[in-house]
Amino acid sequence: MTTLIKNGTIITATDMYKADLLVKNGVITEIGSEISKIASEIIDAADKWVLPGAVDVHTHMDAQCDGMTTVDDFETGTTAAAAGGTTTILDYAEQAPGTSLTQTLEEWKTKAESHSVVDYGFHLALSEINEEILSQIPGAVEAGVTSFHLRLDGYGSRYIRDGDLVEFLQRTTKAGALACIHAENGEVIDLFLRRLAAEGKTSVKYLPVARPPEVEAQAFARAISLAEMAKTPLYLTNLSSAHAIEKVKAARDRGLPIFAETCSHYLAMSSDRYEDSEGIKYYCTPPLRPSWHIDVLWKAITSEDIHVVGSDHMAFNYAGQKNLGKDNFTQAPRGFPGIQERLSILCTAGVQSGKINANKLVDLTSTSPAKLFGLFPRKGTLAVGSDADMVIFDPKADVTLSKSLSLSRSDYTPYEGMRTHGAVWLVIQRGKVITREGKVIGKPGQGEFLSREKFSTP
Ligand SMILES: [Zn+2]
Structure with a gap:
């Protein structure tokens, strides 16, 4: 052929x-x-x-979040990917507490094979850090999974301790993989959520109050500082704010191997959306930010302080899922679809508006993710x-x-x-x-x- x-x-x-x-x-x-x-x-x-076919290294197909299952499985999610020009995805294989990395990987392979329209690989998203899990990392790397993810915002692995985080960074790096972190301070978010609930402030317009940019920036600083102590590279996912960029920029200016990913929605929508009557449709974490952050994000792309734009595709229905959080956003699952729109949105908001050139569009959506995640030059x-x-x-x-x-x-x-x-x-x-x-x-x-x-x- x-x-x-x-x-x-x-x-x-x-x-x-x-x-x-x-x-x-x-x-x-x-x-x-x-x-x-x-x-x-x-x-x-x-x-x-x-x-080059777009590479989306941030997707959640057939996944559970906040007690609900995403509406897109590998079949529909990757059909949307194909329509939007994405030919490779790296999906988050979520390790449930007590489940081995091998079992998790097998489970995700079963979800994907004979269903995925596009090529796929996985990050292993850990829900706990203990010796048993850490000792399984080299085996997963041999099986072709060369990135591991942790959340610091209290979902899954609750309140990761500094020592455990250093252990995670070093063991991952030693095995030849890239450590990836979603950085927001979960303890402070929980405190803010409790206070807001006590005052009856539970509609989604209070989401930015529960998860302000300072909460993100502090966790970025913490993760970067621990990676510096551990002497390891680090990839930070879901960067949404100017405050977090400051931390990445300062680290990179000192020559540290810190890499940052933002998502298409942080470049295309602002927190005004939470004022809409159906604002819960835009519930994601970190939240969308006031529009001035968007300009800072584009500048950070130009100065090479942001390297990748993912979609964080995590699709739910409004009816029966997102709208359960109409009065209390914590009752809704976070996330929304975006894999199909990523390339055209970034082309419009970035290239056509003169913020970046078309080479940079390719770099953000294909080349850099392929290089960082062990796919280059086969992909990207x-x-x-x-x-x-x-x-x-x-x-x-x-x-x-x-x-x-x-x-x-x-x-x-x-x-x-x-x-x-x-x-x-x-x-x-x-x-x-x-x-x-x-x-x-x-x-x-x-x-x-x-x-x-x-x-x-x-
Ligand atoms: Zn995600």
Whole structure:
């Protein structure tokens, strides 16, 4: 099977040029001007961008959160991914207390295989730190899982102690993996939540009061400081505020290997949403921030203090799930869908508005995540020998986002009514077309498990 993509503008994290690409047996075999070989399929990409398939390293499919199950499993969630140009996901495999890492990995593989439309790998999200779990980390790395995640906000592993955190950072690093942390101070959040509840302030407009940026920044500082003591790299997820960026910037200015991820929603929506009558639809943690933070986030992307933008796709229905928190937000599950919209939203808010160039868009959504998580150069770029995962993107298409276009099983999209300039036209996964003009033709089970390389500082 040979595919020739002609006349497109190839965009990687570093280059932009017009060329043709030849794909054989799922791999890019030639890039050059006016390739005239015989191919079983010829795709004309004139006036379009040819980008590496997007890599989303922050998804939650078929997962439990706050006692509820996400509405997207691997089948619907990765169908939405394919529609939005994402050809690789790293999903959070959640270790339940008392469950081994091997069991957790097997459970997540069962959820994904024969269901996932796109290629997938996993982070192991730990709910506890003890010798038994720590001793299983090298085995999981050998099985191809080279990142481990912990939360400091009191969900899952409650109140991780400093010594345990250092142990986690060092054991993970020693095994050749990257330690990832969601940093918010859970003890302070619990205190603020109790006070708000006592005053009857439980509607979602009080979410930013329960989880202010200072609570995030303190936990960022703590995690960074402990990583410095442990002499390990660290990847911080879900960065939402200017306050947290300050901590990352200070650490990076001192040369520490600290990497930060924000999510598309923190770049596209502000905390004004919590004033809406259906504000609970936007309940996520950390919360959306006042709009001035968004400008600071974009600046941090330009100054290379933010390296990755994930979707944190965690889809629930409004009816029967999110709206249970209409009067008390803590009764709703946190999270919302976003995997399908990530690329077009970032193109609109970032590239079309002049904040970043198209190379940076590729870097944030594909190259950097592939490098940090042991997938590069198989994924994350367009080069001879790389998997032929690509997005043919129409930078001129205007789309108004709406539930009717969304392939997530969720009954709403948080991006309803948002206009995007630029849209996914065609998506190729290992040489096969999986999305054509918005229609996903890739089949469940077509995605492959990705055994990842050990971490090395990019
Ligand atoms: Zn998440």
